[in-house]
Every structure is written in structure tokens, then in C-alpha cells.
Amino acid sequence: MPLPASLPNTLPTVHQATRDLFEYAFEKLSDLKTPGSNETVRARYHQLVHAHIESGCCPFCGLEIIEAPDPDLVDPDLDHYLAASKYPFAGANLRNLTAMGTTCNRSYKGAQDILLDELHQKVDCMDPYGDEHVTVSLDGTILLPGAGDGPEWVLTFDPDVISRNWRRVFNLETRLKVNVLGKRYKTWLEHCISYAQENNIDITSRYGALEAVGKFKKTCKFEALPTIARLKTSFFELIESELIDPEGGDRMHNFVVELRQLDCASG
Structure with a gap:
């Protein structure tokens, strides 16, 4: 079954404008403060995610320690699980931002579409914050x-x-x-x-x-x-x-x- 036409192909101008908007919104997560706090949205989100990951490791490989929230440490990669280049409306959605080990993110996933297999067919996608355990x-x-x-x-x-x-x-x-x-x-x-x-x-x-x-x-x-x-x-x-x-x-x-x-x- 062929895939439906994608937004970049059917409405390229809209797609690019959407990407620009949500890339800007994503960057602002590191500037905007949570209400009543001096922490930025990204810093607070980092704390919540790290607390959720009991092992403190990359949830995708279980082989790489993810940096803990600390002002003297570098923040871990905050990956767009659904790549922002393909799904721009999810570019600043916190539900789509997952802490990921550097190796998993930069060496393997990159901008790959997690919803497509090697034949470019739609497949089930595991929710990194869901109840599935492999x-x-x-x-x-x-x-x-x-x-x-x-x-x-x-x-x-x-x-x-x-x-x-x-x-x-x-x-x-x-x-x-x-x-x-x-x-x-x-x-x-x-x-x-x-x-x-x-x-x-x-x-x-x-x-x-x-x-x-x-x-x-x-x-x-x-x-x-x-x-x-x-x-x-x-x-x-x-x-x-x-x-x-x-x-x-x-x-x-x-x-x-x-x-x-x-x-x-x-x-």
C-alpha cells in the first residue's frame, strides 16, 4: 500500500514555514522559565525525564549513562523521536522529546523516520514513555x-x-x-x-x-x-x-x- 503524499511534497512552503516556527519554539525551551521557578523549561524537563529513567541509562540501548541534571554537567541529547524535519508540528512537543545517549542519537538514529521500516512501510512505533518493556x-x-x-x-x-x-x-x-x-x-x-x-x-x-x-x-x-x-x-x-x-x-x-x-x- 503506497504511502499518502507527504506535506513537504504537497505543500512545501507550509512545511518550511512550520519547520522554522517549531525550530524557533524548540530553541526557546532553553530560555523560557517555568512559572514560579528560575529553571528553564528544558532544565525542568531534564529533571523529570532523568527521574523517570530508573537506570540513568539511555532507554534505547541501556548501554550509555545519561548525564544527570547538574549545572557542572552537559545536558544530554534531547532527541526528536519523530524527526522535526519530517514532523515539524512535533518539533517543540515535550511528549516527542526524549533523552537519548549520544551514540544512539548521533551515530544511529539521526533524522531517520522511526515510523517507517527499511522498505518505507508504516510500522508500529514503541513509545519511549509508555509501558512497553523489551x-x-x-x-x-x-x-x-x-x-x-x-x-x-x-x-x-x-x-x-x-x-x-x-x-x-x-x-x-x-x-x-x-x-x-x-x-x-x-x-x-x-x-x-x-x-x-x-x-x-x-x-x-x-x-x-x-x-x-x-x-x-x-x-x-x-x-x-x-x-x-x-x-x-x-x-x-x-x-x-x-x-x-x-x-x-x-x-x-x-x-x-x-x-x-x-x-x-x-x-
Whole structure:
């Protein structure tokens, strides 16, 4: 189904005038004071948004800390979720202004239309201030594919359909696989082995390795960045399942023991 003609094409003069008006209105948010306060509208809005985001992280990736409201800190990017260049009437609408990490905003989203997919078809758009919560797991990942290769990562998002375009715009799957999983999984395992040693858990037995992984997994939720906390937890859930498995358990256990020996040798 073709999209209806857009305002820039049908009424270019009106579109440009609207853009100019709301770009001016957006800039004034940094000057206008809230009634009865010395704070500007933007400063007050920053406080409200930061209080709403419990983790203090970018709500689109969960990987980047957003600057807190403080006169000595730089204000975070205030992104037009619906790009002002395409939806000028939303240019100064506070409901359309979302705190976003610099990487997500400047390197990925830019002026992309969050309402269109890669085929320029209309799709559902997640509300950054709504009740939708997306969870991610590593279900389907093959940890030991063989031939000395690293894990074959599979990311599973729930809900899937409604989050697809958001994941595409912010290139989340590649970023998580390359920047988090591929870079950190060995360090996570080394930390688990160190945890076992510090708590006198003998991982040379399968039972001991299972005990160490089960206990260390419970600490993963305390990671400061929520996306890393969830991925790390899911990673050790997979290892736990592998160790329990009657067929693949020995292979996973041997891998953990070999890593422990390497860790001891390097230490």
C-alpha cells in the first residue's frame, strides 16, 4: 500500500514555514522559565525525564549513562523521536522529546523516520514513555560450536514484532553482539572462575562448576548497565543448562576447567 503524499511534497512552503516556527519554539525551551521557578523549561524537563529513567541509562540501548541534571554537567541529547524535519508540528512537543545517549542519537538514529521500516512501510512505533518493556535473552545461542570458534550468538527480543524497527534504527543486534558479547564473554567467565576460587568452590568437578555458575549468575543483576546485566545473566543461564545436560555437560565442563588452567597459568 503506497504511502499518502507527504506535506513537504504537497505543500512545501507550509512545511518550511512550520519547520522554522517549531525550530524557533524548540530553541526557546532553553530560555523560557517555568512559572514560579528560575529553571528553564528544558532544565525542568531534564529533571523529570532523568527521574523517570530508573537506570540513568539511555532507554534505547541501556548501554550509555545519561548525564544527570547538574549545572557542572552537559545536558544530554534531547532527541526528536519523530524527526522535526519530517514532523515539524512535533518539533517543540515535550511528549516527542526524549533523552537519548549520544551514540544512539548521533551515530544511529539521526533524522531517520522511526515510523517507517527499511522498505518505507508504516510500522508500529514503541513509545519511549509508555509501558512497553523489551527483554532480551540469548535463547538459541550455541556456546561451543566447535572448530575452536567462539559462540554463535542469537539474540531473542520480547516482544519481537513491535521492537523490530527500533532495533533496526539503533542497530542494536550488531552492537550487542560485537561490543558486548564478543568482547566480554571471556572476561565474564574469568570473573566467574575467580569468584569460585575466592569462595573455595572446586570447579574441577561438574557439580562444583555448576555451583559456581549458579551462584555467580545471581550477582549479574547488580551490573550498573541494565542491558549488560540481562545479557550476562542469560549467558550464565546457558552455561548452567549446558552443564546440566547429560550429553553436552562434559564438554562444557572441560571448557571451563581448561579456561581455569589458562587463567592460573597467566596469573
